Each structure stands twice: as structure tokens, then as C-alpha cells.
Amino acid sequence: MATIAEPISRAPVSRPSWRRTLANALLVTEREVRDSFRDWRIIAPLLVLTFLFPFLAQFVAGQFTDYVSEYGAQIIGERTIPFLLMIVGFFPISISLVIALETFVGEKERRSLEPLLSTPLSNTELYIGKMLAAMIPPLLSSYGGMFVYLASLVFGDLAWRPQGALVVQIILLTTVQALVMVTGAVVVSSQTTSTRAANLLASFIIIPVAMLIQGESAIMFLAPDAESPSGIGALWAIIAGMLIVVILLLRVGNTIFNREELLGRMIDQINLKRSFQTIWRQVISVDERGTRARNLVDWYRRGIPVSIKRVRSAIIVASFVFLVAFIAGYALGTSPNWRLNLPSDLPLDRVSGEMGVASQYFWGQRPAIVGIVLQNWRILAAASILAVFSFGVGALLLTPAVYVVLGYLLSQIVQAGYNPFPFALAVLTHGVIEIPVIVLATAVVLKLGAVVTRLPTGMTLGQAWTQALGDTVKLWLAVLLPGLFFAAFVEAYITPLVVRIAFGG
Amino acid sequence: MIEAFELSKSYDDFIAVDTVNLNVPAGTVFALLGPNGAGKTTTVRMLTSILAPTSGSARVAGYDVTRQPEQVRAHVGVLTEQHGLYERMKALEYLEFFGRVYGLGPAERKRRALSLMERFGLEDALDKRLGEYSKGMKQKLALTRAMLHNPPVLLLDEPTSAMDPQSARQVRDAVIELQRDARAFLITTHNLSEAQELAHHIAIIRRGRIIASGSFETLSQRIAGDPLMELRIVGEMNGLANDVADLVTVEASGKDWLRYRVREPQVVNPALVRRVTDLGLQILTLAPLSRTLEEVYLQIMHEDETKENANGNYR
Structure with missing residues (x-):
């Protein structure tokens, strides 16, 4: 019988370096790609899409170009x-989604992930290795298919001469779309334990990408700069936007692709009662340990500062963005192209008299306070929804837009030679309350959306998100809603008085 | 080799592992026993640096599981509860992959893989895809993977659960051989006779807490009391039970047999034999009644459940 007892191995683990990370990641990639190439369900469609579909597309392109030319619509053929x-x-890169779901959640489902997690490979090495494995076969097929299609067009009957920039754009679009789908698939996979559930959740990736493809198609047909030698501007913007999404998704993926998340989550069932209880516990907590508030005073005295402290960096970011938005609005207003050229001799004392009428027109028959609060709430609710689905970015787009308008209006007033003080007073009387409330509300939803990109130390994705949601509910109940009502009260009853006095009405 | 101090893991309100202390020196086998969901796998995962402890600390092969996770994983061999092999690969290809992950050179990978596969009787299945392997073969290959890089610490979750008796024997022999070579083993198992045979130290875990710990003899003594002996004589006893009552505690008796407990059999049994002989009786057999780990385990579990019910302490 062979002996297996040999001197114990105590080889030191080499220090982390990019070279080691890449080498280990490629080790994982090599195994996974080899495994994928053994699966006929992956290989067969890739072969068809690489070698047969391009010829079909080339045939369709030829037929379509001839057909539309008969009716004098050559441009449609050219853009087809x-x-x-x-x-x-x-088409081939759509398979990357399937491979990614299989690579991440499939391995989890087959329980072959744990032996891999027990090795010295780091989370990043595993993540990069699997990402590359999900991307390489479909991208090779995609590039191969495009090459075959281009070659058949260039050397075929159509003798098409492609614009270099457009071809580069399409190749880049294909690559970033593959990246978006794979990085999205990692996020989806981390939240499920079965490929069935992952496939269902994959619609969150497929639907936006399908809509994007439709948008890109429309741009390619309709863009006025479609013939430009530097490519279509809108497509460059889409590529840049997608790259930002990829970076955010990579961050989220790298954050949640860790051993704790992968093995800690063993169930898919929704337990609404438990979820509500966990969030509510966060809402009524006064410290990091989740201690319940003794009473309302205790909640305000200890609980609210804890939550505000947790969104401190988001408050700084939001304040900065608001300031930049205001300055940008002002700067825009000084540009000759955007200047309104207001008459400088308007009788300002009429303004205050008109305010009541304008207010009634704007808010309708509802009491002004409710109208103002509803208006603010609508914007903040839309920002919250956008923020959750855009890793917080949406929060920084919608609410600061109002301050671009304010900055712009101020610049028009100043340029027309009016005294800006009464206008500032009209905004700041209630703005003193409303602006901090809106900044805090923006910061809270920014944190809620962005928390997944950088988890607090020692927290899982679920814990971090639950905490952020608890903070959101807590600050809405304690500070934001009362603040919005109070600001609306001031805006409805005190601001008009102040304006009347300031404008001399 | 393995030291854990007040190791705990909780998920929100659920405490999976509760202040577990372990000490497994080199050259010993430690068996962690307990029902399903008791916290065995979570403990193993923390010792492998797969899961981070909520509190407490542990060192494995000299490395801290929280601060040096990669070193820990490089120096342990893990047999996971689910073997999770890549079914489209062949055995050598599979071991080649893991050998590269562990940083073994090409020649060493091949030599270790072939030697371990031969040891576990898998040499005829080198060219088979792993999907064609039987359950027992898969388990042996997973064990081969765990031992491939010759680690000083082995954490084996149910190492023989799917094996036929012959294969299980091969694995137990391998464990004994490697343990003698100054390796530390932590085995979780439901096979109590296997634990009794292999383990120098046994811990019983229930609802995340270690409720009993020690060598089999210590646990047995503590739970089942003094050793139980059985004396059989030729013919009838004629009131022998009363005649020896001052020497031993008689548990039961029959026409020609007597069962008794004695704290120090090596001291008391010679005196008992003399007394029986003096009474003119002939001894047929005198032997200890063996207690199994299963009896001890069930008794410990029962006592803990009773204690918990009495305290109204449900989790």
C-alpha cells in the first residue's frame, strides 16, 4: 500500500501583487472556459452565431439594400x-449572461463552490477569474461573427467600405454591453441560490439591455451625425455611460463576491414580516448595537444623531453637488446663448400682488401647505426610486436640477440690473429650512443607493442595505417630513409677507 | 495546530455557534459531534476562514483565521459536506487544477495525485469523467483533493458518510497514518463508532454550544458512571450478590450471572475473584461490558435537552 504521509508542506503564501492576482484569476478562467467548451449547449449556439448568422445577416443586408434602393431610400439600406x-x-454576447449565471450561481447550486472557496485564492482572484470566463467565449464569438460579417460585406457583392470610427464604436458597445451583463449577473447571482431564481432575476438585466439596443438602433438610423468620420456622438455618450455603469457594477460585484455573502445566504424565500421587523428595529434604534429608544425624546436625542452620522459623507457629497448645480446654473445664465435679456424696468411692487394669484394657479384648490409638501415629496420620491436603481447616482441628478434653475434665475435678475436681495429673501425665508431638508433627503437616498458599492466593515449586503433603509425611514419620520411641512408652512404664509415687505407691496 | 477561543457566529438574531473553545494539538484527531444544524459546518467554515467569526478568535496552523485567511486556507485541507466536484473533468485534470491553485509544481502535483488515488483505490478511474464516479468514489476523490497539498491541518466534514465499509476502512487507516505524522485532524461526523475509533478528543455540540468535551473514556465515565462488569459462574450463584455487596455496586443479577459497577476494577476485581473462589464457586468469565459512544452521546443530548426544557430556554 502506498504511503501518503510525507513531510508536512508549509509553503508560504506569496505576497499579494497584481501579477499573482492575475495569474491566479487566469487559472480559474482557464478551468471555467475549458468547462464551458465541453458544454454543447454553450458551444452550439456560439458556433452558429459566429459562422452562420453573419452570412445570414450579410444576405439580409444585401437584399434589404437592393429593395429600399428601388424606392429611392438608399440611406435606409446604408444604415441597415x-x-x-x-x-x-x-447575439453572441447575450450568451455571456447565461454563462455568468451558470458560472456563479450554477456552481453554488451544485455545491462545487465551497471547495474552491476553501483554497488560498482571494475573493478578487475568484471574481476576476470567473468574470473573464463568462466573457471570453461569447466575446470571441462576437468578434469572430463581426469579422465574418464585415469580411463578407467588404469582399462580397456589396463592397461596403465601413467608417472606421463606427466599427470601433460598435466593437466598444458590444464589449461594454457584455461587461454590463456579466457584472450584472454577478450581482443577481449573489442574491439567489438557484439558477431558476437567477434566470428570473436576470430580466432586470435583459430588459434594460434590450431597450438600450433599441435606442442604439434608433440612433444609428436617425442620428444627424451618422456619417461623421468621428462616429456618432450619442453612441460615444452611451459607451461612456455604460462604462460608468460597469465601474459601479464591478464595485458592487467585487464587494458582494465574498465568501461570507456566497455561503451566508442559503435561502431565497421572502419573509416580509421578518424584513419589516428588522427594518423597524433599525428605525427605533439609538445606537450601532440596535438598542431600542426609551421614548421619543431618547429617540431624537440619541437615535437621530447616530443615523445622521452614518450619512455624513453623503451629506457632504450632496451639499457639494447642490452648490455646483447652483453655480453651474448661474454660469449658464451668463452665457450669451442662454441669456433671457429681461426688461430692466418691471414695476416690482406688482410682483407681490401677483404672487397670491400665481400660487393659487400653481397649487390649485388644495391648501398651499399640502400642495408644497406633495410637490417636494414627489421629487424626492422619484429621486429615491432612481437612486435605488442607479447606485445613488439618480439622487444627484434630479433634486439638484432645481438649483441649476435657481442659479440661472438669479443670474438673469442680476444681469437685468435688479437688486437680488428681495429675490434671495423670497427663496431663503423658507429655504433656510427647506434647503437643508432637501440636502439631507438627497443624502439619505444617495446612501441607500450607493451602500451596495461599498459595504461597511463586517456587514453583509443585506445587513448594510437594511441599515440604510432603516436610517431612511427614521430620518424621514423624524426630520424630513416634519421639516418639509414646516418649510411649506413658512413658504405658504410667511414668505409672501416677507416678499410683500421686501418688494414694497 | 487548531486553537479556538470563544468562537461565535450569529446571523441577525440566530446564534449559529456560541462561544466555542477548541484545542487540537498536532498528532491528534478531534471529533466534533452533534445533530444536524448544531453548528459543526459553521465552525469548520470559520476555521477555514470562509466565514468571519462574529466574536472570538482562532488560530489554525499558527495563523489567525481573521487576519491571515489566505495563509490559513493554504495550510488546511478541507473536505466539505458536499463534495461538489466538476463533473465534466477527469480526476487527474481536477487534481491538477487544485494542485496549481495550491502552488504545487507539475511533477509534485502528479506524483501526489497518483499516490493518493492509488491509496484510495481510484487508480483505475483516472480517465473517467467525474460525473461517472459513484458517490463513494467522489468522496474519496474529494478527500484526495483535501490531502493533495500535504497540509498540517485537515478539517473533514463527514469523511466516510457515502462509503462502503472497505473504502471507509481505507480512509480511517489514512487518517491514522497521517495523524501519527504530526498532523491535526478535526472531524465532524454522525458515525459515532468511527469517532470512537479515531478521536483522541470528542466534543458534542448542540445549538451552537459545546455541551460536553473530553476523551471517550472521560465522557463515558462522567456520563455513564463507573465501568460496568459482568461476572458469569459455573452453576448457580446462591446469594453471591449479597456476599460481594461490600466490594462493588450490584446493578443486576441472574441465576448464574452478576453485573456490577466498580470505580477501580484493577484494584477491586482481584479481591472479588478471591472472594468468589473462597465461596467455592467457579468463575466462567469476568469481563467489562463495553459502553459505546452512541450511548454516551444520546445520554448527553438527553440531559442537555432536559436541562433546557427545565429552564424554559428555547432558541
Whole structure:
């Protein structure tokens, strides 16, 4: 019988370095790619899409170009050719989503992930390795398919001469779309334990990407700069936007692709009661340990500062963005193209008299306070929803937009030679309360959306999100709603008085 | 080799592992026993640096599980509860992959893989895809993977659960051989006879807490009391039970047999034999009645459940 007892191995683990990370990641990639190439369900569609579909697309392009030319619509035919190039490139990369779901959640489901997690490979090495494995076969097929399509067009009957920039754009679009789908799939996979559930959740990736493809198609047909030698501007913007999404998704993926998240989550069932209880516990807590508030005073005295402290960095970011928005609005207003050229001799004492009428027109028959609060609430609710689905970015787009308008209006007033003080007073009387409330509300939803990109130390994704949601509810109940009502009260009853006095009405 | 101090893991309100202390020196086998969901796998995962402890600390092969996770994982061999092999790969290809992950050179990977596969009787299945392996073969290959990089610490979750008796024997022999070679083993198992045979130290875990710990003899003595002996004589006893009552505690008796407990059999039994002989009786057999780990385990679990019910302490 062979002996297996040998001197114990005590090889030191080499120090982390990019070289080691990449080498280990490629080790994982190599195994996974080899495994994928053994699966006919993956290989068969990739082969068809690489070698057969491009010829079909080329045939369709030729037929379509001839057909529309008969009716004098050559331009549609010309623009169909690059559109089909994009489709030829996109179909194979749609398989990357399938491979990614299989690679991440499939391995979890087959329980083959734990032996891999027990090795010295780091989370990042595993993440990069699996990402590359999910991307390489479909991207190779995609590039191959595009090459076959282009070659058949260039050397075929159509003798098409593609614009270099447009081809580069389509290749880049294909690559970033593959990246978005794979990075999105990692996020989806981390929240499920079965490929069935992952496939259901994958619609959160497929639907936006399908809509994006439709948008890109429309741009390719309709863009006025479609013939530009530097490519279509809107497509460059989409590529840049997608790259930002990829970076955010990579951050989220790298954060949640860790051993704790992968093995800690063993169930998919929704337990609404438990979820509500956990969030409510956060809402009524006064410290990091989750101690319940003794009473309302204790909640305000200890609980609210704890939550505000947790959104401190978000408050700083939101304040900065608001300030930049205001300055940008002002700067925009000074540009000759955007200047309104207001008459400088308006009788300002009429303004205050008109305010009541304007207010009634704007808020309708509802009491002014409710109208103002509802208006603010609508904007903040929309910002919250956007923020949750955009890692917080949406929060920084919607609410600060109002301050671009304010900055712009101020610049018009100043340029028309009016004294800005009464106008500032009209805004700041209630703005003293409303602006901090809006900044805090923006910061809270920014944190809620962005928390997944950088988890607090020692917390899982679920714990961090629950805490952020608890803070959101807590601050809405304790500070934001009362603040919005109070600001609305001032705006409805005190601001008009102040304005009347300031404008001499 | 393995030291855990007040190791705990909780998920929100649920405490999976509650202040567990372990000490497994080199050259010993430690068996962690307990019902399903008791916290065995979570403990193993914390010792492998897969899960971070909520509180407490542990060192494995000299490395801290929280601060040096990669070093820990490089120096332990883990057999996970689910073997999770890559079914489209062949055995050597599979071991080659893990050998590279552990940083073994090409020649060493191949030599170790072949030697371990031969040891576990898998040499005829080198060219088979792992999907074609039987359950027992898969388990042996997973064990081969755990031992491939020759680690000083082995954490084995149910190492023989799917094996036939012959394969299980091979694995137990391998464990004994490697343990003698100054390795530390932590085994979680439901196979109590296996734990009794292999383990130098046993801990019983229930609802995340270690409720009993020690060598089998210590646990047995503590739970089942003094050793139980059985004396059989030729013919009838004629009131022997009363005649020896000052020497031993008689538990039961029959026409020609007597069962008794004695704290120090090596001291008391010779005196008992002399007394029986003096009474003119002939001894047929005198032997200890063996107690199994299963009896001890069930008794410990029962006592803990009773204590918990009495305290109204449900989790």
C-alpha cells in the first residue's frame, strides 16, 4: 500500500501583487472556459452565431439594400448595414449572461463552490477569474461573427467600405454591453441560490439591455451625425455611460463576491414580516448595537444623531453637488446663448400682488401647505426610486436640477440690473429650512443607493442595505417630513409677507 | 495546530455557534459531534476562514483565521459536506487544477495525485469523467483533493458518510497514518463508532454550544458512571450478590450471572475473584461490558435537552 504521509508542506503564501492576482484569476478562467467548451449547449449556439448568422445577416443586408434602393431610400439600406453589424455582435454576447449565471450561481447550486472557496485564492482572484470566463467565449464569438460579417460585406457583392470610427464604436458597445451583463449577473447571482431564481432575476438585466439596443438602433438610423468620420456622438455618450455603469457594477460585484455573502445566504424565500421587523428595529434604534429608544425624546436625542452620522459623507457629497448645480446654473445664465435679456424696468411692487394669484394657479384648490409638501415629496420620491436603481447616482441628478434653475434665475435678475436681495429673501425665508431638508433627503437616498458599492466593515449586503433603509425611514419620520411641512408652512404664509415687505407691496 | 477561543457566529438574531473553545494539538484527531444544524459546518467554515467569526478568535496552523485567511486556507485541507466536484473533468485534470491553485509544481502535483488515488483505490478511474464516479468514489476523490497539498491541518466534514465499509476502512487507516505524522485532524461526523475509533478528543455540540468535551473514556465515565462488569459462574450463584455487596455496586443479577459497577476494577476485581473462589464457586468469565459512544452521546443530548426544557430556554 502506498504511503501518503510525507513531510508536512508549509509553503508560504506569496505576497499579494497584481501579477499573482492575475495569474491566479487566469487559472480559474482557464478551468471555467475549458468547462464551458465541453458544454454543447454553450458551444452550439456560439458556433452558429459566429459562422452562420453573419452570412445570414450579410444576405439580409444585401437584399434589404437592393429593395429600399428601388424606392429611392438608399440611406435606409446604408444604415441597415452597420445596424446589422451591431446585431451580429450582440447575439453572441447575450450568451455571456447565461454563462455568468451558470458560472456563479450554477456552481453554488451544485455545491462545487465551497471547495474552491476553501483554497488560498482571494475573493478578487475568484471574481476576476470567473468574470473573464463568462466573457471570453461569447466575446470571441462576437468578434469572430463581426469579422465574418464585415469580411463578407467588404469582399462580397456589396463592397461596403465601413467608417472606421463606427466599427470601433460598435466593437466598444458590444464589449461594454457584455461587461454590463456579466457584472450584472454577478450581482443577481449573489442574491439567489438557484439558477431558476437567477434566470428570473436576470430580466432586470435583459430588459434594460434590450431597450438600450433599441435606442442604439434608433440612433444609428436617425442620428444627424451618422456619417461623421468621428462616429456618432450619442453612441460615444452611451459607451461612456455604460462604462460608468460597469465601474459601479464591478464595485458592487467585487464587494458582494465574498465568501461570507456566497455561503451566508442559503435561502431565497421572502419573509416580509421578518424584513419589516428588522427594518423597524433599525428605525427605533439609538445606537450601532440596535438598542431600542426609551421614548421619543431618547429617540431624537440619541437615535437621530447616530443615523445622521452614518450619512455624513453623503451629506457632504450632496451639499457639494447642490452648490455646483447652483453655480453651474448661474454660469449658464451668463452665457450669451442662454441669456433671457429681461426688461430692466418691471414695476416690482406688482410682483407681490401677483404672487397670491400665481400660487393659487400653481397649487390649485388644495391648501398651499399640502400642495408644497406633495410637490417636494414627489421629487424626492422619484429621486429615491432612481437612486435605488442607479447606485445613488439618480439622487444627484434630479433634486439638484432645481438649483441649476435657481442659479440661472438669479443670474438673469442680476444681469437685468435688479437688486437680488428681495429675490434671495423670497427663496431663503423658507429655504433656510427647506434647503437643508432637501440636502439631507438627497443624502439619505444617495446612501441607500450607493451602500451596495461599498459595504461597511463586517456587514453583509443585506445587513448594510437594511441599515440604510432603516436610517431612511427614521430620518424621514423624524426630520424630513416634519421639516418639509414646516418649510411649506413658512413658504405658504410667511414668505409672501416677507416678499410683500421686501418688494414694497 | 487548531486553537479556538470563544468562537461565535450569529446571523441577525440566530446564534449559529456560541462561544466555542477548541484545542487540537498536532498528532491528534478531534471529533466534533452533534445533530444536524448544531453548528459543526459553521465552525469548520470559520476555521477555514470562509466565514468571519462574529466574536472570538482562532488560530489554525499558527495563523489567525481573521487576519491571515489566505495563509490559513493554504495550510488546511478541507473536505466539505458536499463534495461538489466538476463533473465534466477527469480526476487527474481536477487534481491538477487544485494542485496549481495550491502552488504545487507539475511533477509534485502528479506524483501526489497518483499516490493518493492509488491509496484510495481510484487508480483505475483516472480517465473517467467525474460525473461517472459513484458517490463513494467522489468522496474519496474529494478527500484526495483535501490531502493533495500535504497540509498540517485537515478539517473533514463527514469523511466516510457515502462509503462502503472497505473504502471507509481505507480512509480511517489514512487518517491514522497521517495523524501519527504530526498532523491535526478535526472531524465532524454522525458515525459515532468511527469517532470512537479515531478521536483522541470528542466534543458534542448542540445549538451552537459545546455541551460536553473530553476523551471517550472521560465522557463515558462522567456520563455513564463507573465501568460496568459482568461476572458469569459455573452453576448457580446462591446469594453471591449479597456476599460481594461490600466490594462493588450490584446493578443486576441472574441465576448464574452478576453485573456490577466498580470505580477501580484493577484494584477491586482481584479481591472479588478471591472472594468468589473462597465461596467455592467457579468463575466462567469476568469481563467489562463495553459502553459505546452512541450511548454516551444520546445520554448527553438527553440531559442537555432536559436541562433546557427545565429552564424554559428555547432558541
